[in-house]
Amino acid sequence: MTVSKLPLRLFAALSAAVLLAAAGPAAAEPIKVGFVYVSPIGDAGWTYQHELGRRHLEAALGDEVETSYVESVPEGADAERVIREFAAGGYDLVFTTSFGYMNPTIKVAKRFPEVAFEHATGYKRAENVGTYLARFYEGRYLTGLVAGKMTKSNTVGYVAAFPIPEVVRGINAFTIGLRSVNPAGQVKVVWVSSWYDPGKEREAAETLIAQGADVITQHTDSTAPVQAAEEKGVYAIGYHSDMSKYGPTAHLTASTHNWSGHYLASAKAVLDGSWAPQDLWGGIKDGMVELAPFGPAVPAEVRSLVEAKKAEIAAGTLHPFQGPVRDQSGALRVAEGSTLSDPDMLGFDWYVEGVLGKLPK
Amino acid sequence: MSPEVETVIAILVATLRAGTPLVFAALGELVTEKSGVLNLGIEGMMLIGAVAGFIATVLTGSPVAGVVFAMLAGTLVSLLFGFLTLTLLTNQVATGLALTIFGIGLSAFVGLGYIGTPIQGLPPLAVPLLGEIPVLGPLVFGHDPLFYLSLALFAAVAWFLARTRAGLVLRAVGESHEAAHAIGYPVIAIRYLAVMFGGAMSGLAGAYLSLVYTPQWTENMTAGRGWIALALVVFATWRPARVLLGAYLFGGITIVGLHIQAAGFEASAHLLAMLPYLATILVLVLISRDTTRIRLNAPAALGKPFHPDA
Numbered sequence: 001m002t003v004s005k006l007p008l009r010l011f012a013a014l015s016a017a018v019l020l021a022a023a024g025p026a027a028a029e030p031i032k033v034g035f036v037y038v039s040p041i042g043d044a045g046w047t048y049q050h051e052l053g054r055r056h057l058e059a060a061l062g063d064e065v066e067t068s069y070v071e072s073v074p075e076g077a078d079a080e081r082v083i084r085e086f087a088a089g090g091y092d093l094v095f096t097t098s099f100g101y102m103n104p105t106i107k108v109a110k111r112f113p114e115v116a117f118e119h120a121t122g123y124k125r126a127e128n129v130g131t132y133l134a135r136f137y138e139g140r141y142l143t144g145l146v147a148g149k150m151t152k153s154n155t156v157g158y159v160a161a162f163p164i165p166e167v168v169r170g171i172n173a174f175t176i177g178l179r180s181v182n183p184a185g186q187v188k189v190v191w192v193s194s195w196y197d198p199g200k201e202r203e204a205a206e207t208l209i210a211q212g213a214d215v216i217t218q219h220t221d222s223t224a225p226v227q228a229a230e231e232k233g234v235y236a237i238g239y240h241s242d243m244s245k246y247g248p249t250a251h252l253t254a255s256t257h258n259w260s261g262h263y264l265a266s267a268k269a270v271l272d273g274s275w276a277p278q279d280l281w282g283g284i285k286d287g288m289v290e291l292a293p294f295g296p297a298v299p300a301e302v303r304s305l306v307e308a309k310k311a312e313i314a315a316g317t318l319h320p321f322q323g324p325v326r327d328q329s330g331a332l333r334v335a336e337g338s339t340l341s342d343p344d345m346l347g348f349d350w351y352v353e354g355v356l357g358k359l360p361k
Numbered sequence: 362m363s364p365e366v367e368t369v370i371a372i373l374v375a376t377l378r379a380g381t382p383l384v385f386a387a388l389g390e391l392v393t394e395k396s397g398v399l400n401l402g403i404e405g406m407m408l409i410g411a412v413a414g415f416i417a418t419v420l421t422g423s424p425v426a427g428v429v430f431a432m433l434a435g436t437l438v439s440l441l442f443g444f445l446t447l448t449l450l451t452n453q454v455a456t457g458l459a460l461t462i463f464g465i466g467l468s469a470f471v472g473l474g475y476i477g478t479p480i481q482g483l484p485p486l487a488v489p490l491l492g493e494i495p496v497l498g499p500l501v502f503g504h505d506p507l508f509y510l511s512l513a514l515f516a517a518v519a520w521f522l523a524r525t526r527a528g529l530v531l532r533a534v535g536e537s538h539e540a541a542h543a544i545g546y547p548v549i550a551i552r553y554l555a556v557m558f559g560g561a562m563s564g565l566a567g568a569y570l571s572l573v574y575t576p577q578w579t580e581n582m583t584a585g586r587g588w589i590a591l592a593l594v595v596f597a598t599w600r601p602a603r604v605l606l607g608a609y610l611f612g613g614i615t616i617v618g619l620h621i622q623a624a625g626f627e628a629s630a631h632l633l634a635m636l637p638y639l640a641t642i643l644v645l646v647l648i649s650r651d652t653t654r655i656r657l658n659a660p661a662a663l664g665k666p667f668h669p670d671a
Contacts, residue, residue, distance in 0.1 A: 040469060040580040043477035072580075157623070163630060190622045193634035197584040198575040199382075200615065203375055207619040210371035222582075224575045245477055246577065357622060360630040 031093065031270055033057065033263075034086035035069035036079065038098035039196065044241035045221045046257075047071065050097045050120075053259030060264050064271060075100025080107060087112040093270045095263065096120065105129060116275050118266060121166075125277055132262055135283030136166075137173035137345070138313050139255030141320035142291055142306050143237045144177020146252050147215045148185050149302045150235050151178075157208025158189045159201055159218040159225045163360045165348040167219045173320040174217065175354040181305070187355045188213055198224040209234055215252070226251055235297065242292035253306075254292035261287050281342070285314045321345065326353040370499055372616050377508060379612030382407075382566040382574065384511045386590035387597075387604045388518050389562025394594060395522060396555035397535035397662035401457025402442055403563050404587025405464020410435040410567025412468040415578040416475055424483040428507070428568045435564020436557045438464065443556040447549050450666045461587070469580045482576030483507060505573050507565070514562070519601040531555060535660030538667040548667055563587070596645035599658045603645060611641045 035054050037047040051069070058067050070082050079101045086094045087108055093116045096105045102122035109117045109129045117129045125131055147156045156178060160167050171189060178185040188211060190204040197220075205216050205228035217237040218225040223246040229236035230247035238244070238254030262282065269275035282288035291310070294303050312318035321340035327333050328351050334340050351359050386403050393400050400406075414431030418424050442460050445451045486492075486509075488502040522528040531551060534541045538548045566586070571578055589611065597603035618633035649655060 042579055188623050188625065190619050191630035191634070192619075193630060194584070196581075198577070198579060198582050199379070199570065199584060199586070202575050203379060203616055204619050204623075206371070206375060207616065207623050210368060211620070211623045213623075222575075222579060223577065227575060227577065245479065357625040358627045 030066040032091040033067045034091040034094045036073050036096045037071040040072050046240050049257045053263040056260035057263045080104035083108045087115045130277035132280040134257050134288040137169050138283045139289040140170045140173040141177040143255050144174040145306050148178040148182035151215045153212050153214045154184045155212045156187050156215045157213030158187050159204045160191050161195045161220045168348040172352045175352050179354045196221040198222040201225050202228045251295045252298050253294050256290050258290050375616045376613035380608040381508050381511050382569045383590050383608035385562050385566035387593045389559035390594045393555045393559035395535045396531050396552045397660050398552050399453045399664040402460025405461035406435045406563035407567035407583045407587045408464045408468035409438050410564030411571035412472040414568035415571040418480050424572050427572050431564040431568030432561040435560040439556050439560020443553045453664050472578045475578050482572045507569050538662050598649040598655050607641050607645050611637045614640050
């Protein structure tokens with residue numbers, strides 16, 4: 001077919017129109033966001049909090065975003081496969097939500113420079129890999145205040161997973177909070193050598209209760225310690241999520257994580273093209289660390305004290321690790337007027353005064 | 362009562378509770394293995410029992426119905442294992458491993474809507490008067506009904522294997538299926554029954570976890586106890602009394618480790634976490650080190666497929 005001048009002009013106009021029309025829907029094409037979870041979602045715990053963030057993202061951005069997740073992904077070769085599938089499947093932003101995903105994330109990111117990756121709790125970054133972490137210790141400090149006000153035996157039980165700096169930091173912040181309102185308060189720690197074993201966590205909680213603890217808190221994933229406290233008639237402070245369902249009378253509060261704001265901000269940044277890798281360590285001020293609603297046993301006076309301290313932390317006038325901070329031997333580790341630096345906090349390998357027992361090394 | 366005595370009682374009560382799911386699962390596996398069938402699917406069957414028992418309890422409101430359903434569900438999946446390995450003659454090791462993986466997945470899928478549902482678990486027996494006797498009361502009368510059931514089942518299994526004709530036939534099938542078949546015993550039928558018993562017991566072990574130990578359903582809540590039960594059977598050289606001893610030893614050392622930590626003694630948490638495995642294996646190996654007796658107790662036809670026409 002020969003093309004005369006008139007149809008040619010028509011063709012040019014038409015193609016311009018088609019191009020314009022094509023540009024419209026292209027802009028509205030949703031970005032795809034993938035999430036890699038280390039454990040089942042369940043209804044409480046580490047992964048559940050990330051899932052709440054994902055749901056918030058979907059609800060907030062609607063048609064502009066398309067999300068999906070893979071749960072129970074073991075840290076290692078499987079993780080790399082899952083991350084690679086997201087990247088190769090046209091995903092624009094991938095959140096990898098466990099420490100052990102660090103190397104797989106970095107590895108896959110190298111092969112897919114156009115995809116943005118965000119890795120939770122890690123320390124390796126790249127041009128398209130950012131990291132994010134929450135200052136969980138701020139929530140720990142606040143729950144320590146609650147425990148200090150509520151304990152009558154001045155002994156609080158702490159069910160902990162593994163003696164790594166992250167967990168030790170939580171124990172220390174909790175203990176400092178506890179002793180700031182109750183100088184006689186002490187913390188007994190039991191390590192269960194597992195992030196998730198309901199049976200053993202329950203036994204650990206019962207052991208602590210048998211040894212005089214009347215408030216139980218935890219740095220493990222199951223709700224069994226809260227359940228044990230409820231059964232034995234002592235108080236419990238949850239972690240990760242609001243665990244009040246498992247201990248309606250025992251549950252005082254919980255230190256929880258809220259990733260919703262961060263996930264939304266990152267997705268929006270990818271949408272408008274402004275995303276850049278960052279090293280984010282957000283706390284109460286950023287809404288990343290929150291407290292679960294107080295249980296019925298917590299009196300108004302304690303509630304207002306915690307709220308006041310929370311506001312001080314958010315305003316930056318209070319830091320859980322501000323001097324003087326002493327270790328177990330009574331030696332001054334942080335002088336009056338100074339606060340522990342971030343690198344020191346990230347490498348915690350000593351207990352503060354008030355924690356009983358020796359830190360396993 | 363002095364605090365020391367109270368602590369000792371707390372340790373003993375917790376020991377019996379921690380050992381009970383292992384007793385159920387290991388006794389079931391013991392009978393299965395004595396018939397010559399190796400079922401590596403305990404973990405999977407326990408999870409299916411746990412979720413079935415939990416769901417039945419939610420739906421009927423009765424933990425007793427939950428226990429019955431857990432046993433039925435365990436039996437049902439063990440029948441699947443039996444059909445594959447006994448009728449279709451698939452490899453027992455591979456099929457058992459597949460059963461575990463299947464059980465983990467199926468229980469997670471079925472239980473999805475029940476995570477976080479509150480239930481009233483099986484409460485401890487409240488024995489009037491007797492339960493209030495100091496020391497003896499909590500130790501002897503303060504447990505949940507399933508604990509007493511586990512002791513009864515232990516006695517029944519020990520008696521059945523050692524003292525009954527049917528037990529002798531079961532052991533004969535496990536020693537030499539050709540000989541048992543030649544005499545005229547229905548080898549496959551007997552093995553089916555043994556596999557089903559193992560399934561029911563694993564289901565019961567699962568129900569103990571989801572209805573008594575931690576009355577809730579969460580994915581993978583067995584946390585490896587099925588594998589420990591499996592190891593107990595081997596290290597106890599297929600003898601019921603040693604299985605019982607091993608289960609309580611394992612539970613006891615775990616509990617003592619927790620108490621040592623909570624009391625503030627200087628002990629490595631890593632070492633304490635390892636100790637139950639180490640001590641249980643060591644004790645069972647030492648008391649069973651007579652190799653002739655091991656050979657006598659180990660079912661000679663364990664894991665070997667049998668076809669009557671072959």
